[in-house]
Structure formats: C-alpha cells, structure tokens
Amino acid sequence: MPTRVAASGKREKGTGKQRAEASPAGLTRAQLLELYYWMRLTRTLEERLVALYRQTKVIGGLFRSLGQEADAVGSAFALRPEDVLSPLIRNLGSMLVKGATPVEILRQYMAKGDSPTRGRELNIHFGDTARGFIGQISPLGDMVPVMAGVTLSFKMRNERRVGLVYVGDGATSTGAFHEGINFAAVERCPLVIVVENNGYAYSTPTRSQTLAKQFVDKAIGYGIPGEQADGNDVIATYEVTKRAVDRARSGEGVSLVELITYRRKGHAEHDNQSYVPVGEIDRWARENDPIDRYVARLRTELGFADDDLRVIDDRVRREIDEATEVAERSAAPEPLDALLGVYASPPAQQPLWFRSGQRAAVDASERAEGWGSYSATNGAASDARLAREND
Amino acid sequence: MPTRVAASGKREKGTGKQRAEASPAGLTRAQLLELYYWMRLTRTLEERLVALYRQTKVIGGLFRSLGQEADAVGSAFALRPEDVLSPLIRNLGSMLVKGATPVEILRQYMAKGDSPTRGRELNIHFGDTARGFIGQISPLGDMVPVMAGVTLSFKMRNERRVGLVYVGDGATSTGAFHEGINFAAVERCPLVIVVENNGYAYSTPTRSQTLAKQFVDKAIGYGIPGEQADGNDVIATYEVTKRAVDRARSGEGVSLVELITYRRKGHAEHDNQSYVPVGEIDRWARENDPIDRYVARLRTELGFADDDLRVIDDRVRREIDEATEVAERSAAPEPLDALLGVYASPPAQQPLWFRSGQRAAVDASERAEGWGSYSATNGAASDARLAREND
Amino acid sequence: MAEITYLEAIREALFEEMERDANVFCLGEDIAAYGGAFKVTEGLSKRFGEQRVIDTPISEVGIVGAAAGAAHMGMRPVVEMQFIDFVANAYDMLTNYVATARYRADLPCPMVVRGPSGGYVRGGPFHSQNPEAGFIHTPGLKVAYPATAEDAKGLLKSAIRDDDCVLFFEHKYLYRRIKGTMPAGDHVVPLGKARVAREGRDLSIITYAATLWKALEAADELERADGLSAEVVDLRTLSPLDDDAIQATTKKTNRVLIVHEDTRTGGIAGEITARINETCFAWLDAPVLRVTAHDVPLPYAPQLEDFVLPQTNDIVTAARVLAAY
Amino acid sequence: MAEITYLEAIREALFEEMERDANVFCLGEDIAAYGGAFKVTEGLSKRFGEQRVIDTPISEVGIVGAAAGAAHMGMRPVVEMQFIDFVANAYDMLTNYVATARYRADLPCPMVVRGPSGGYVRGGPFHSQNPEAGFIHTPGLKVAYPATAEDAKGLLKSAIRDDDCVLFFEHKYLYRRIKGTMPAGDHVVPLGKARVAREGRDLSIITYAATLWKALEAADELERADGLSAEVVDLRTLSPLDDDAIQATTKKTNRVLIVHEDTRTGGIAGEITARINETCFAWLDAPVLRVTAHDVPLPYAPQLEDFVLPQTNDIVTAARVLAAY
Ligand SMILES: Cc1ncc(C[n+]2csc(CCOP(=O)(O)OP(=O)(O)O)c2C)c(N)n1
Numbered sequence A, B: 001m002p003t004r005v006a007a008s009g010k011r012e013k014g015t016g017k018q019r020a021e022a023s024p025a026g027l028t029r030a031q032l033l034e035l036y037y038w039m040r041l042t043r044t045l046e047e048r049l050v051a052l053y054r055q056t057k058v059i060g061g062l063f064r065s066l067g068q069e070a071d072a073v074g075s076a077f078a079l080r081p082e083d084v085l086s087p088l089i090r091n092l093g094s095m096l097v098k099g100a101t102p103v104e105i106l107r108q109y110m111a112k113g114d115s116p117t118r119g120r121e122l123n124i125h126f127g128d129t130a131r132g133f134i135g136q137i138s139p140l141g142d143m144v145p146v147m148a149g150v151t152l153s154f155k156m157r158n159e160r161r162v163g164l165v166y167v168g169d170g171a172t173s174t175g176a177f178h179e180g181i182n183f184a185a186v187e188r189c190p191l192v193i194v195v196e197n198n199g200y201a202y203s204t205p206t207r208s209q210t211l212a213k214q215f216v217d218k219a220i221g222y223g224i225p226g227e228q229a230d231g232n233d234v235i236a237t238y239e240v241t242k243r244a245v246d247r248a249r250s251g252e253g254v255s256l257v258e259l260i261t262y263r264r265k266g267h268a269e270h271d272n273q274s275y276v277p278v279g280e281i282d283r284w285a286r287e288n289d290p291i292d293r294y295v296a297r298l299r300t301e302l303g304f305a306d307d308d309l310r311v312i313d314d315r316v317r318r319e320i321d322e323a324t325e326v327a328e329r330s331a332a333p334e335p336l337d338a339l340l341g342v343y344a345s346p347p348a349q350q351p352l353w354f355r356s357g358q359r360a361a362v363d364a365s366e367r368a369e370g371w372g373s374y375s376a377t378n379g380a381a382s383d384a385r386l387a388r389e390n391d
Numbered sequence C, D: 001m002a003e004i005t006y007l008e009a010i011r012e013a014l015f016e017e018m019e020r021d022a023n024v025f026c027l028g029e030d031i032a033a034y035g036g037a038f039k040v041t042e043g044l045s046k047r048f049g050e051q052r053v054i055d056t057p058i059s060e061v062g063i064v065g066a067a068a069g070a071a072h073m074g075m076r077p078v079v080e081m082q083f084i085d086f087v088a089n090a091y092d093m094l095t096n097y098v099a100t101a102r103y104r105a106d107l108p109c110p111m112v113v114r115g116p117s118g119g120y121v122r123g124g125p126f127h128s129q130n131p132e133a134g135f136i137h138t139p140g141l142k143v144a145y146p147a148t149a150e151d152a153k154g155l156l157k158s159a160i161r162d163d164d165c166v167l168f169f170e171h172k173y174l175y176r177r178i179k180g181t182m183p184a185g186d187h188v189v190p191l192g193k194a195r196v197a198r199e200g201r202d203l204s205i206i207t208y209a210a211t212l213w214k215a216l217e218a219a220d221e222l223e224r225a226d227g228l229s230a231e232v233v234d235l236r237t238l239s240p241l242d243d244d245a246i247q248a249t250t251k252k253t254n255r256v257l258i259v260h261e262d263t264r265t266g267g268i269a270g271e272i273t274a275r276i277n278e279t280c281f282a283w284l285d286a287p288v289l290r291v292t293a294h295d296v297p298l299p300y301a302p303q304l305e306d307f308v309l310p311q312t313n314d315i316v317t318a319a320r321v322l323a324a325y
C-alpha cells in the first residue's frame, strides 16, 4: 500500500526525473553504494539469525526488520559519528550504520560471555556511547526522555551534536513518549524523533492505536516541525531525517519525522500474523520492498552496474560468514560475572551464602570467614576460588 | 490579556448584538440567574475559607479559583444530573453546580469527622458518584484515564451519559493525560476533556510547559475535535462545553475544549506570586473578572434588574453563614476511624499492638487475647472499648 | 475430568467469570484477535465480542486508570499486562489512585490486574520480574501468586469477585509446564489462605509460585538423602498474608526457611521473618533463613540466570544448615 | 559557625556542589524563579543561571529520564520531585531504566533524585509519603534519608559525587524544625554508614529520618522513668544498609526495636529483621520488634494522622515490652 504515503513536494525532492549522474540528496556515488551495503548487511544478517534461531542457537526471541531496512539505514545515515542514536528492536540497520558489528549482534543473540552486554541483555539491546548508540530497554517510550537528556547535555555544553530516537507507532501511545517529546521541545534539545509507522504494534493495527490521521500531526500539539516520508525509500528517509538533523544542529530544536513502512514479519519469529488481512504482506513484499526498490533505482536512474552490487553482496556474505564463525566460538558467560557491576561502588555483589560453598553466615550465628571476600578488584583469583567452591 | 483568546466565529455564537430578551445559548432566564448564583456562591465561599484560613481553622493549604469561576461553572452547567465530572482543586464551582454543598466543602477544609472523606483527604478532594463527581487525587493527569474508564462503562452499558474531566495547562504535560485522552479517543468514550489554561502551573508559565501555540492544537494529534473559548465568559464556556457534551452524548466520542482564563491568586494561599510580571494580575482583575463581566451583561444586554442580583447575593451570604456555623460545630474525627475501609474486606485494619492498650502479641510469644477483635461490624462497641484502652 | 495446564486454568476462570457476570470484561494489549502474548485470552473475544475483550493502545497508565474508572461504575475489569514488568509504568496509578480509592473517597475499585510474571525462561531483565514487593507494601491492594493450576483458576475467580483491587501474578514458567485437574462446579479458592503443600515435621519451607515446585523437589531430596521431613507451605496470596498458616507451621517445626524468586533485599521474606519474630520467637529453634535471588537485575544468558535465581540445590543446602542449627 | 536548618543545609550542599563541579545541574518543577515548593533551591538560579537550574514541565517520567540521559553523557543531574510522592510516576524509569543502566549496558548513571518526604505535617495521602521500600528493593539504586542537618548536607554532597543513582529523601517535617552546625570545610558524610545517635546498653532502637527524634525522646523517657539505657542508631542510608552497624548494636544490647514512619507491611523493618535473624540470632534475647505506621493510606486530619503514624509514646511502650521480655 504505497499509497498510504501522502505525496509531498518536499519529500520527493531529489528523486524523480534526474539524470543518472546527478546524485540525489547530495550523496556521493560511494555513499549511494554504502546505503545499499547497510541495507543488504541488515537483511543478510537477519537471515543468518533466522538460521541460527532454527538451530536453537539464538536464546530467546528473534525480531526482524524485513521490509524496514530503508527506514533504519536511511535515517541513521543522516547522523555524524559524534551524534547519538537510540535504536529499537527493528533498528538493526541503524545500529550497523552507527558502527555496531555483525559479530556483536550474533554474540548478543547467542548470549555469549563476550557479547557487548556479557549475556545480560537480549538481542540488539546494547549500546556504546563512543560509537553513539544507546542500549534500549523493553518498556516502550522510555528512550524518548532519556534522549531528551542526552541532547540536553549537548546543548548545555555547546556541543554541536544531535540525537535521534526511534519510536514505533505503538509506542507513541505511552506516557513516556509524550513527556519526553514535550520536555525536549520546551528545552529546545537538538533531538530528532522518528516515528516508525509500520502499521502494527504487535497485533494491533494503527487505527486501534490512535485516531490521528497521521503521526506527523502529533508534532503540532508539541509546537515542533513535523515531516513525513516514505520509509521504504532509503533516500527519501535519509533526506527527511537530514533536514531534521540539520535543524537540530543549528539550534532549532526538536523535529518529529514520520516514516511510513510496513512490518512484513510478525512481532517476533513466533508470531504467525493471523491478524493481518490476506494479501497485505505479499503486496508489500512484491510492490514495496525497500531493497528491491533501491536496487532498481541504482541500476536504472542512477546508472550503477550489476557488478557494483554483486561485489557488495559478496562482501556482505563473507563478512557474515566470518562473523558467525567467530561468534559461535565465543564462550558462554561465567556465572559469577552475574554479580559484577550493578553499582559503580561496590563493584560486585557477594554470592549468597548458600552458593558460595561456605557454611552459612548464620551458622551458629557467626559471621563466616571469607564472607564478603568476592570483589571485582581481586576479580580473577576470587572468581576461580569461588567457582571451585561452587563445584 | 483578553487578547490571548483568538476570536472564533463559533465561540462568539450566542453573544453580541442580540436583543435583551433573547436568551443566549438557549438558556432560560432562570438559568441565566442560576449561573450567576453558582459563580457568586463559589467566590463568596472561597472568601469565607480565606477568613477561616487566617483563623487557622483550615488545616493544610487553601486553593483559590478567583477569576476562574466562569470556566468552572459554565462548563459544569453543560452537564445533566446523570453525567459525571472530575474536578480539580480550582473547580469548586463545578462541584457546587454538580451538587456539592458549602457545608461539605467547609467541613473538608476543616478536616471534620463528618466531612465527606471523614477527615481523610484535603480540601475539595472528595466525590459522590450519585451526584456525579469523582474524588480527585493529587498526582496530576491521573483523572483522565479514570474518566476514560468511567465513560467507557457508559458506552458498554449503552447509557446516554457523558463524562467531563478537567486538566490544567500544566497537567497536559503528564503521561497520564496523554495515555488517558488517547485511550478514550480510540475507544470513542463519551468524554469531554477541558483544558483550563490559566496561564500558570504553580510558578511555571505556559510557554515553559509546552511549545504548542494553543492547547486546542493537541486535539489534532489525537484525531478528535478541539474547540477553544474565553473561559472568563460564562456563557461562552457553557456553549463550547455543551457542544462537546452533545457530541459525546450522540456517540461522537471525545472532544478537547480549551478554556482560556487566568489564575489571579497564587498556586495556594502561601504563594506570593513574585514570578508574575508586574501589573498582569491587576489587569485581569480590572478588565476581565468573570463575575463583573457577567453582571454587566446581565444588567445591560440581558435586562436584569439590580434587585435580581441582590436577592442572590443575600441568599449566598445567608447560605454560607449557615453552612459555616454548622460546619464549625462538627467534631473532629475519631482516631480509630482511621483504620476503617482500606478494603471492602476486611473492612477494618487492627490497631497495632502498642496502640491497643493490650500487651504485645509478642509478649512471651503468646498471641494475646483480643488481638484482632476490632472490626467494622462490631464497630461502635469496640471503638469505645479501644478508645478507653488508648487513654 | 481431564487435566489442564496452569494457563488453561486461567483461561477457564476468565471464561466462567465473564459468562457468570456481564460486568466482567477484559482489557489489555493484543488480547482480543491475537489472544494475548501468551494466548491466555484466546477465544475470549470470539465468545464475548470486542466490546468485552478490548484491545487497547500501549498505555499501562491509561488501561489501569480506565479499569479503575469502570470499576467505580460497577464494572469488574480484568486488565492484562502483556508482561507484568510493565506494571511499573502504572505504579502511580495503582498505588496512589487505585489503592486509596475506597479509603479516601469511598470509591469501590473491584478490578484485577493480571499478567505473566517470573523468570527461569531466559526472558532477561524486563520479561522476568517478580514485582510483588512493591505492591504488598501498599495498603489497599491485594496480591495473589498461584503455583498450581487449581489455584490459578480458583484464585482468579476469587480475585474477579473480590470487591478490592487484586494484582494477580501468573508465573509464565508454569503456564504450560504445570497441569491440574479442576474440581467440578464453581471452583473458587479464597484469597488470603495459604496451603500446606506437603506435611512435614523437621522444618518448614514457606514459598509461592514457581519456587513451590523447587521446594517440593528439595523436600523430596531432603527426605531421601537426609531423612529430614520438610513441611512446604504455599502462600498463594501475598497480601493479605495468612498469618495463621505461617504461625502454625512455625510452631510445628520450629525452623523456617523462606524461599522466593524475587531479589533478596526488600523481598517479602523480610516481612514474613518480622511477623514470625513478633509472634513465634519463643518457638524458634533457629534463625529464619532466606533463599532468594541475588540482588542484581535478572540477566538473560542461561548460565547467568540460573546462577542468580534460586535453585533446588540452594534450598537443600539452606535446609540442611537450618536443620543442623 | 552559625546553626542552619536542615533545609538550609541541603541548599548549602547544592550550592557547594554546583560551585565545585560544572557538571552538576538541577532540574525540576518550579525550582528556578520560584525556588521550589519548599524554597530549597532558592537563589540557585540567580547564582548559576537558568541553564543549570531548569524549570521543567510537569513530567516526572520526562525529568527522571532526561536526568539519566544527561548522566550517561557525563553530567551530574540533581532532580527535584516537588513532593516525593510523585516519584511513583517515575517508578518504571527509575527501577527499569536507571537502576539497570550500568549493569545491562555499561551506562553510568550518576544522578540524584531528591524531594520532600514524610508526614506529621497534615499533608494527607499524597503529600506525606515515605517511598523507600519500593526502591531499596531495586538493585542498582541507592537510598539516603537523613535525620540531621549535618547529615542532610554531608550525605547530599556524597550522593551528588556518587557514580550511582541515589534517591535522596528529605523529611519535610525536619526542614525548618531541625538545626545543626556544619563542620568547616568540605563536609561529606559517606553513604552506607549508620551513626550511633545515642549510646546505650539495654536495648537498641534502629531508625532514621523524623522518627530518629522520636526515638531519642523515647530514650530519654526510658532513662528517666525506667532507668533503661537505650542505644539509638540512625541508619542514614537505607540502601546499602550498614550491616556492620546493625550487627554491632544487636550484639551489644541483644534487644532490637526498629522504628519507621512508613507503613508496616513490606516496610524496611522486615528486611532489617531478616538480616538480624541471619547474622545475630544467637545474640537475640527477645524478638526483634517494630514500631511503624498502621497499614492505611495516611489520612489528613490531625487526629487521624497522629493515630496512624508512630509517636514517641509508642516507642516507649514497645521498648518497655522489649526490655521486659
Ligand atoms: C510499556 C510497554 N508496554 C508493553 C510492551 C510490550 N510490547 C513490546 S513491543 C510491543 C509492540 C510495539 O509496537 P510498535 O511501537 O509499533 O513497534 P514495532 O514492533 O512495530 O516496531 C509491545 C506492546 C512494552 N515493551 N512496553
């Protein structure tokens, strides 16, 4: 249903009847190929994850962004390295653009000890402030206030950095979304809020989520600019986000960007999508696959050769094969690692007495020797000792 | 600053160049006088409360609606007896219209044992579903979801009843407001949401609360009709609310109504309003007092005699004098009453052992006789016994 | 009578109560057409229509508040949290609004907030929580947390009929792993009554929800390996606590081990220990001990989750120490 | 050195820390021009500008979340809740997001959430709460609740410098009633350390915040009327608890009374009782007892509030029972 996207002059800028050599949206030819690379990488990596999921190597659920790669990649591509982005479960593409690596993703999904969260968090729930993405949590909407604060700090320090936070159509119903966007607007934080309208929140269609005709209308109630774009057109997505990012960087505060896309897979792999009208998914797959559309455009209008793309496909496959091999070799986390780093200080919790191999502290009401001896500072040695004691 | 009200054709309907005999907004002459009565009652009752406050007979803070009487009274007047309204601290007028009595209000403020909440809750935090108003709580915004549920029940039972909930300009920033209005909109609940924009939330001016140009703009983001009116014009307030109430009653769902008014007193009596620009309060008092404006209109355009109003003023004074006398005679609550009615079952908490006059249940680790004997069912007797024991 | 799962027992309770009382209705995210994330409400909307089984926006504050409003008007709403972890979003609405409604404003609030709770399922920190402590602390709320299929059904029916707000925690690890045979007829289990799940003489294990099964396993092991006879008490309702049952088992065995899956500090075991101290101190031959989760957010990797959560072995270890005290 | 109030001590801490570290900033409702509902932040915006003392919309989730985001980036935000009761609105953000940030995502979250807490002021059910139990239960959060002006200043300075999130409860009854003389120089009181407020031999009263003063009064009365020597321990920090101090006083007097203003069930006294049981059972000559509020929402009328909250007399009564056990 590409017709759901209201055509808008602005949005169409840079597409259309240009000559093949003219770069849309001021992107270099290398950048145009890069966009393809990130989308392809996202899709292929997810396909690999599906294979691993079927082999039960993935722990927990698997979330797909099939058909949404353009929206994730195009929007993240509008950021600079120093900017900070807050991804959601369907923003694998955004995270890759921001520097997350396939091996990290694979290790996360397989709950490996050397994964970015050391096995503590699921799927792509991880971040790295150095590379500029923040680890999300499950409660929807919460990242909006958090990103308001991240970007407030940019403003307070006169850093010309920008933040971008994604919310789903469903998450716009949360109080956190509302409080965060309003706070950021009033404080004129350099923040872009991208509403990814993929038609569903789990099984709930957009019409049961809000009566608003379009999510971009919500901008008016916050007194901020709102723009809408075709989220399955990677360049349109890039352009609309770039405009919002530029506004933020030049001190104009918060913008809301609605990207219209479609969730072709279920909420997670287990979801059979029985609630979706017959034919809807097929139609989107056939008529509006973001990678197909972009490939067609690269080939025709933009004049790239088949080989240009094949080189990228090969590279992607190779990278993912290598990453899979590396990730599979990683070990599971050490149980005692679970006790580290709840607090900066103290850096470790003590194992409970019935786990530490020692007699109870309560035994004859005497405080046992060794209680409290586990600490992050004398880490390795005490780990080993306790591990032994646990056997 | 009456200019803050954007003139709108709709809003002005029923005012203006009509002949004196023509009743504005289809109100009878008795109803027109009734509006005056409620506004005058509100103001005089608050003045009485100020006097009692200065005599330290009021426990806790005192909240005024000076200058906002029209907004409260006019909007509540649009409801039928079977409709349900959720007031805020500045909606004394709305509650009176809905049947709350001065003696109840006075007892509440003086924390009397026979006050509607038996001394449990402050000021006008009380309700009565029979008369159709619900006891608010302090956390702002929470009543919006609650009223969504109240009106959802009307819809589910095919009752042609309507709900009305007030929120301040400040409370629109809360997540609860957002979740409640969106929920009610999607479920097409027969609910009217009145945003009372009185320019301030405590010390915070509206421009620091939102960047929206006007609160009525928020309706768009929820896909519901929004209308704005001059909250200091009691008839305009009545009309705009009535239209929203009629829409709700005829199954058209939620409307947002913004009433523009001004908070002439501080947040509560202790607030010296140092943050208000010099002259602002005086200007509103001089140029835009809702009672003065209505009196002028009643006298001139609507052709009422001075005596018509004097009769009401006298009646109000008499009623409040009587109510004060009655309320002052009321006794303070009985301490043990504090333990009743947390749950439907059990209907009473037990007094803690160190309060019940009995030895500790722990004494020699024997469960003391009489423990657990206090109950709502054998109320009076056991009250008396325990009260004695407490001496 | 055929055996049904813990999950089916909950569904049966919903069906029966909606059938019995037209004021009962369900609301929550994805509960109608989809039947809920765990399919607990599957079939309900087909039977009762989308007017009584309402798919809501993602708005925990909105849903809980709306339930309260409807409850004031005489309805009996049953709210589903997609995962109970998200009840944290409605903490203000539940503790400030709902819990106080009757007390401060004489507003009845008969409603149930139910949802999949608990760990042992590799759900990570936001799909595994046990939020009971934050609510047993709030006067005005009741809390149930069944361990068996029979209790899941019987307690939910009581919760729906109760005139107060009941938080009804369902352990998702038990959903499809535990089965039971429902008693015939209107099977109702009263709130506030614990159950002796296993009689014993030497020590008492007080627990609830998923760890009941670990406690029973541990009791078998203690019997087999040590000849120790452990009594196991399933609390079933956490608020109000069944003081009589707690005192009875304490006075019988004189040694008490409390087991819960929740983190240690501030968990309900503290409250129970205090009550036992106050009322049974002279009967105690040993300190009241606790086996609980470690005080960390619940990690996702199996190796970590298993280490953080209490296991059968931990109960055995602690019970031996207790018995030998 | 002149005496200053508890409230002024807090203000002094804010001034000094904002002076010392440019990353420290304050945000909250009405804290800038107005200086906060209790005027705690009065003068701050004049000195440090509205960039560092930010008036926010009424958005507890927004404010706490924004503080967390800024903290990740190296700032040290100090959030004011206009009344601590409204921290319930941010319960999800605090327990799910902030508390887990370091553990799950290696995100530092050095921030303080502070606000006027507690009763005895005729504030009614929503302006009198003591919300500590809901937070000491959450790994990843720290909780301080000072009773003296010296500690109010010294603990707040520690809280601001701490690399974890600290909930800092200020007792509004003490704001202007309690005074203290600030030690010269950089007066810092470490988190996690209790203080023996009064030495004693016969029994221990463990408490914090406003009830410290009632406990001290009770101790005087017990000395005078009964010749009993009560030791009074002020916990000061509730998370982490000072186990050493709790054990030391228990082992010294062998009789422990825990006093808190919070409601009884699920309050922190249970946790302390459990810890004492586990580590000092053999030293106990009597059950650990609790004096707490009744389990009801806090009513507003003086007669009701005074009945519901613990009073000096209650402590005396309970201490006598304890001593005579
Ligand atoms: C506060 C909260 N409530 C409920 C959930 C459960 N939940 C997880 S994802 C989801 C649907 C999200 O839909 P949307 O925001 O549109 O994102 P999409 O999955 O379509 O990308 C729900 C209800 C949650 N994570 N957080």
Ligand SMILES: Cc1ncc(C[n+]2csc(CCOP(=O)(O)OP(=O)(O)O)c2C)c(N)n1
Binding pocket: B088, B090, B138, B139, B140, B167, B168, B169, B170, B171, B172, B174, B196, B198, B200, B201, B202, B263, B267, D029, D058, D059, D060, D082, D083, D086, D089
């Ligand atoms: C959730 C919440 N946060 C903070 C407060 C403290 N508070 C009480 S009234 C008020 C200002 C309300 O302003 P507004 O909504 O405009 O109503 P008005 O007083 O102007 O009628 C504030 C901040 C509160 N009651 N609830």
Ligand SMILES: [Mg+2]
Binding pocket: A168, A169, A170, A196, A197, A198, A199, A200, A201, A202, A263
């Ligand atoms: Mg979606």
Ligand SMILES: [Mg+2]
Binding pocket: B168, B169, B170, B196, B197, B198, B199, B200, B201, B202, B263
């Ligand atoms: Mg206002």
